[in-house]
Amino acid sequence: MMEPSTSPSPVPSEIFALVILLVISIVVLFILRYYLPLRTTPAYLLVPVFFALWLPASMVLLVPIDLASTAIGDDIAARGIWLEAAPLRVSWRLTYWLTFSLTWFILPILAEYSDSGYREPKGKILDSLHANAQYYAIVFGSGAAGLIYVLISYGHFSESLKSTVMALAYCWGLILAIYLMGHGLVAIPRRLLRDANASGRLRRIQSQAPKTYEQMEDAEMDLEDLEMQVSELSRRKGGSVTLFQDWIEELVDLTNLPEQPASARVIRGSGDNSKILPTVITEKYMAELTRRLVRAKHARSRYVNEWNRLLQDAVRTQAILDSAASKKLDFGASYSHASFWDRYSPLNPYTRFLFHYHAVPYFRVGIGGFLALASVCIIWSEVVKGLVPQASVIRYSVIHHWEGDNGQVGLAGQVIAAFWMLYMCAAALISITEVKVWRGRALVRRNTAPESAFWYASQVARLSVPLSYNFMTFLGEIYRETVFYDFLGQLINLTPLGKYFDYLFPAFILIPVCATLFGLYGKVRRTIGLGVDVIDEDDDGEGTNVYGTGTWREGRDLIERELNGTSAAIRGRRVEAAARIAGHSDRRAAPVLSVPSSSRPGPTTPFGTSPNARPVANSSARRVGPSTPRAGLTEPEDENFFEALGHRFKNTIDTIDTPKWFQDIGQGMKKPKWMGGADEDEGLGSRLAGPTRGNSDVRRWFGGGEGRIRL
Structure with a gap:
């Protein structure tokens, strides 16, 4: 019988850690593949972004291993996955400094390099450095002020520079992390609980549709304006244009001008397209035009993707609601972005109905309630860790093997610690995707x-x-024995300011939590007049009835x-109206609304990705035409008595035919000049005196013609 070894080998733990790192690498590659085309994406983009995601993910593995490896306890077998101190310290140093370099130097420079419109690498690099100059001035200025403070407090120079850099980076990252995490800890469970109600989810989707559609429409028009500039630039001959002929040809290749009719390429608000170009074409102008064109193409792709996803969600949700009568659920033909489960689902229509109509809502309620409880535990631990660390709930959920006042983290505690860290990171990162940032940055499937x-x-790297160090402070005094504290925590607690900031500032998580929980963001925006495009989540899908939404x-x-295919006819009428405006811009300066006819249905392409198939209608008057049949979308009309009475009066007046005696007015009498009499324009008078109803429309008195109203 073999006696147990007194010093077990960490080789099994090392093998397990390597396997987990391999799994993390595969997951990161799948994430990159979802948002970027791997075959056409250059290496200078893929490699830094891969490490910027892989290194933070590896911290979710390093923190539990560090806790189990250095926690005080004599029972080595109860440690779980552990490593020796030397390789653990090397791992932390490599992970931290690579993440630091990516966050503050590599990624910002490469981001501006990729966004630069210059053709040559030298011009891109200079443009990137120039764009980051102000950013680095702020960073170095803050570092210099922090260095002076540390020198006064600590009195030594050997560790002052490194401690200042690491402490300032940690403090700035903690401020951002606490705010974003506080928002996400409320948003994630609330979204799950609300989505359990299919009718409420459909109402919220419909409330988001006008804003999303208008953003897509504006993005398409902005792109058309820039494409028209490129078209005018390509037609200019001689002068400074000859110096950039190859560059102009590359821009023409980026546009879709050959696929669009000439009447559609009209610059809004411009009667002479040549005025949009400067007299002398410079390299700076070409770079800015290239930058704007590329941004406009990605913006159009982003909003088209959002609109298609909204249509997809609306169709699926409506199908779930309609299946309550037939007890059968069929989502129809597989669309281009359908998931693997939707394409190869083993469920038949009846079992699919049971799953989506009955099982999924209860599953969402259960997961939402569980995550809501986890959010409460995290918020409570953030508030009490500086005052009463023994009251931290997370501390007792991770440390199971207690020896007096000390504890030890086992395998179960490591799994729970990984869950806590994943949830905290997910709350912060989901908030980043929801917050509106400058330049319209967004993650787009396969086209980011x-x-x-x-x-x-x-x-993510910042x-x-x-977040990793903030989680370790939940565990009380046990985290002071870790390699991570010896590497980073001592430098953060080097001065009293850093120590108090680390313990007291996380309590301010209550501010974003309360702001998100009670809808303070929307109330403040509406109070100060900035709520023109806000749809509050607190309205349960009703939307905020404000100007512009x-x-x-x-x-x-x-x-x-969109689903009935009438958007193609509306686009055709809009193109004709745009052509008329361009041809008569000198005589008609006011915008014209074209009322489309309902007798010209277009092709049904609810999930197409082609930009030419997207509807382009006037978002401020989308309901002026006859209503299309509501195919299955039967939402109740919540009207009171006065609204119903007003609708009845409106429908009655709209269906009244013009009397014959009113149509004949003007045939036997001479109209004054202010009404467009025959003395001013005989042709116009004869048309106004015609027998048809459309020719006697009173809308012509207000400047309209052929069914158009001048606004």
Whole structure:
């Protein structure tokens, strides 16, 4: 019988850690593949972004291993996965300094490099350094002030520079992490609980439709304006244009001008397209035009993707609601972005109905309630860790093997610690995707802009270290024995200011939590007049009826029109109206609303990704035309008595035919000049005196013609 070894080998733990790192690498590659085309993405983008995601993910593995490896306890077998101090210290140093370099130097420079419009690498690098000059001036200025403070407090220079850099980076990351995590700890469980109600989820989707559609429309128009500039630039001959002929040809290749009719390429608000170009074409102008064109293409792709996803969610949710009568659920033909489960699901229509209509809502309620309880535990631990660390709930959920006042982390505690860290990181990162940032950065499936990919990767890297160290402070005195504390914590607690900041500032997580929980963001925006495009989540899908946004009824009509294929006819009428405006811009300066006819249905392409198939209608008057049949979208009309009475009067007046005696007015009498009499224009008078109803429309008295109203 063999006696147990007194010093067990860490080889099994090392093998397990390597396997987990391999799994993390595969997961990161799948994430990159979801947002970026791996085959066409250059290596200078893929490699830094991969490490910016892989290194923070590895911290979720390093923190539990560090806790189990250095926690005080004589029972080595109860440690779980552990490593020796030397390789653990090397791992922390490599992870921290690589993450630090990516966050503050590599990713910002590469982001501006990819966003630069210059053709040559030298010009891109100089443009990137120039764009980051102000950013680095602020960073180095803060570092110099912090260095002076540390020198006064600590009195030595050997560790002052490194401690100042690490402490300032940690403090800035902690401020951002606490705010974003506080928002996400409320948003994640609330979204799960609200999505359990299918009718409420459909109402919220419909409330978001007008805003999303308007953003997509504006993005398409901005792109058309820039494409028209490129078209005018390509037609200019001689002068300074000859110096950039190859560059101009590359821009023409980036546009879709050959695929669009000439009447559609009209610059808004411009009667002479040549005025949009400067007299002398310079390299700086070409670089700025290239930058704007690339940004506009990615913006159009982003909003088209959001609109398609909104349509997809609306169709799926409506199908779930409609299946209550037939007890059968069929989502129809597989669309291009359908998941693997939707394409190869083993469920038949009846079992699919049971799963989506009955099981999924209860599952969402259960997961939402569980995550809500986890959010409460994290918020409570943040508040009490500086005053009463023994009251931390997370501390007792991770440390199971207690020996007096000390404890030890086992395998179960490591798994729970990994869960806590994953949830904290997910709350912060989901908040980043929801917050509106400058330049319209967004993550788009298979078409994320390089600058957006660099920016989001830098935020992930920036938040990883503060969140990891902040989690370890929940565990009381046990975290002071870890290698991570010896490497980073001592430098943070080097001065009294850093120590108090680390313990007291996380209590301010209550501010974003309360702001998100009670909808303070929307209330403040509406109070100060900035709520023109805000749809509050606190309205349960009703939307905020403010200037410039539509209600859920308008969103429902937009979705119906897209699914019924009437948007192609509306686009055709808009193109004709744009051509008329361009041809008569000198005589008609006011905008014209074209009322489309309902007798010209277009092709049904609810999930197409082609930009030419997207509806382009006037978002401020989307419901002026006849309503299309509501195919299955049967939401109740919540109208009171006065609204119903007003609608009845409106429908009655709209269906009244013009009397014959009113149509004949003007045939036997001479109209004055202010009404467009025959003395001013005989042709116009004869048309106004015609027998048809459309020719006697009173809308012509207000400057309209052929069914158009001048606003």
